[in-house]
Amino acid sequence: MVVNIYDTANQMERDLRGTQEFKALEEAYAELKKDDETFKLFRQFQNLQMQLQQKQYSGQQPTDDEIKEIQGVADKVRDVKSIQNLMEKERGIDELLSGINNVITKPIQELYKD
Template sequence: MAVNIYDTANQLEQDLRNTDEFKSLDAAFNAVKNDEEASSVFDEFRQVQQTIQQKQMMGQEVSEEEAKQAQEISGKIGENELISNLLEAEKQVGQMIDDINQVVLKPVRELYQ
């Protein structure tokens, strides 16, 4: 009997959406999105983070000004409870996805051992 692994992946996607961790992430994201100040700070954080990551991937150095800007926005994030909750929820979902990834890749790892 052939296994359609894509059906399994689609079911996993649906199951992920129904986890408490994902529901917490969704609620935390909506709380940030619906708060003007938190949303503005979070958008600025993502923009700074993306700029720095792009520079690093291209082998470019991050300027002192960009590093200072990243430090300032990190301070703002630490002061905002809504964003802190969002980042914690992201961390929980990320950990769950890492755990799932370990299970999914187990046959490949075992093959090379």
């Protein structure tokens, strides 16, 4: 029997869109986008996080100014209810995907269990 695992993955992608967690994330993101200033702040925070991660992945340390900048933006983000709501919904999706990952990788975990 030949299994096309990508067919299963594509079905999972479609199923994920129908989950309560994804729908909640979608709604939270739409709500966030309604306020231009809040959305700009959110994008700024995302970009700073990405820049910091890229620097760390390449073995570089962030400068004190970069750390202060992201901390300042993070402080602003903490005060915005719609951004906090979105981040809460992201955690829900992360938990769901982590559980799915555990199921998918179970054969590998079992293989190395001995």
